[in-house]
Each structure stands twice: as C-alpha cells, then as structure tokens.
Amino acid sequence: MFEFFQPFIDVLSSILDAFYAFTVMINIPSYAIAIVLFTIVIRLALVPLGWNQTVSMRKMKEIQPIQAKLQKKYGNRKEVYQQKVMELYKRRKVNPAMGCFPMLIQLPIIMCFYWMLTRHPYGDGPEAKFFGLKLEDTIPFAADDFQTYVYLIWPILVGVSAFISTKLTTSYTAPKKKEEAKEQNTKKKKGADLSQNPGMPGQGSQKFMNIFMAGFMAFIMTVVPSGMGFYFITYNGVQLLQTIVINKILDVRKKKEDEIKRAEAV
Numbered sequence: 001m002f003e004f005f006q007p008f009i010d011v012l013s014s015i016l017d018a019f020y021a022f023t024v025m026i027n028i029p030s031y032a033i034a035i036v037l038f039t040i041v042i043r044l045a046l047v048p049l050g051w052n053q054t055v056s057m058r059k060m061k062e063i064q065p066i067q068a069k070l071q072k073k074y075g076n077r078k079e080v081y082q083q084k085v086m087e088l089y090k091r092r093k094v095n096p097a098m099g100c101f102p103m104l105i106q107l108p109i110i111m112c113f114y115w116m117l118t119r120h121p122y123g124d125g126p127e128a129k130f131f132g133l134k135l136e137d138t139i140p141f142a143a144d145d146f147q148t149y150v151y152l153i154w155p156i157l158v159g160v161s162a163f164i165s166t167k168l169t170t171s172y173t174a175p176k177k178k179e180e181a182k183e184q185n186t187k188k189k190k191g192a193d194l195s196q197n198p199g200m201p202g203q204g205s206q207k208f209m210n211i212f213m214a215g216f217m218a219f220i221m222t223v224v225p226s227g228m229g230f231y232f233i234t235y236n237g238v239q240l241l242q243t244i245v246i247n248k249i250l251d252v253r254k255k256k257e258d259e260i261k262r263a264e265a266v
Contacts, residue, residue: 005112012038012116020127029127031135032230039234042109047242049105054246057169059094110231117225135227152222154229159218161236166210169243 019034043050066088074081089096118136122128128135139151221229 009112009116012112013120031122031128032130035227035230036234039231043235043238050242051246056095063092113231117227133226136225139222155218155221158221158232159214161233162217163214165236165240
C-alpha cells in the first residue's frame, strides 16, 4: 500500500522543501512554518468541496423541521419514513453524503502527509524542531518530565480546534426573517423552544459525533509525528474561517433572493 502512494509522497516532500526554501529566503528557516503554509494551500485547493459541504449542511438544517414532522407521522413505519425522507431530499436537492465527502478526500492526504513526515530528511538543526521535539518524532511520555506536560498542550489544541471547526460547520443556522424570529422568541417565553425539540432527528447523535471526533483527533495526535499537529491545527483553523466566510456569502445571496421574491410578489 505504501508503494502505491510513494509517487504522491515524493511530490508532497518536494513541495514541503519548496516551502522550507521560502522560509529560508525570508530569514525564518522552519519546517514547522513550511508545514503551516503547505496546509493552507491544501485547504484552499479544497475550497470548492468546502463550499458544497456548507451548502449541503445548510439545506439539511432547513429541512430538519419537515423531517421531524415526517418522523412523527411515519415513525412506526420505517420503510415509508425512509421513502418520504428520500423524496424530500430529492425535492430540495439535498445530498447528505456531501457532508462527509471532504473528510473522505482528506484521509489519503493525511496518510501521505504522515508517511512523508516520518521519512523526510529534516536534519538535526533547530529548523526541524518544535520546543526541542523533532517534527518526525511522537510525543514522549515520562511522568517525571515536565516537558511531557508541555507537549500535551499540542493534542489538546488539536482536539479543541477540531471540535470548534466541526461544530460550526454542522450547527450553523441561517439568519431568520423578522417574523420567524419574533414567533420563535414568543415560543421560547412559553417554554416551547423548537431548537430544543427532541423530535429533531440526528441532533443527539451529531453532538456525540462532534465530541467523539474531537477526542479521537486529540488521541491520534499523541501517536503520530508532532509535525502533524501543525497540519491539523492549521487545517481546522482555515476550515473555521472558510465556513464563516462561505456562510456570510450565502446569507447575502439568500437575503437578495428573498428581496427579489418579495418585489415580484408585490
């Protein structure tokens, strides 16, 4: 399997060297910075997938109330419920798989990045270390070594960044119209907040998956080369900013579309 990916790993290694040469040129030689720059480029290359993922997630959120009604109506008839849901997806042009597709694309990149980091000839200079830890080495665990506890900040940062990024991506809700916001505020005062409606399908499992994946990413960071931390944190940070920007753009588009519809209705 490793041999199959070797050409791609060689390409990644050459690109990393190019970014390192850039850091040398600007007088801050550092493979860590090179990894950060490389990751930003990878994330930007995946912007089209991120756009489709965000659009799909927003559509999923919009149809949740309808899906909850279908679940209430056909909950005891599983086959009918599944059929109605699929019809709903088709009618609203929703593709649930798009939420996972960017992650599937990222997996081979992560594997190749991992193999590259463990085999890349960094040298032994300070440019190949992070707080004294080589980028190709894993976090050393020694109960009597204070440095170990310093290194543990790394997996914690990876887990936290993964949780925040995933939560924003999966839980974003488009701004409501004034009438809808007023109606929901009224229901909140009566203790009938729809956002806490247990009938909404998938809310509990989604929250569990967000926490589980963040914990899993933190654990992974303890057994992979420390250089992967720069990849994970940078990737999550850029994805966070990307999600915010894309949602802002989509909000502006939706607002304009609503204004056009209101104008046409007059």
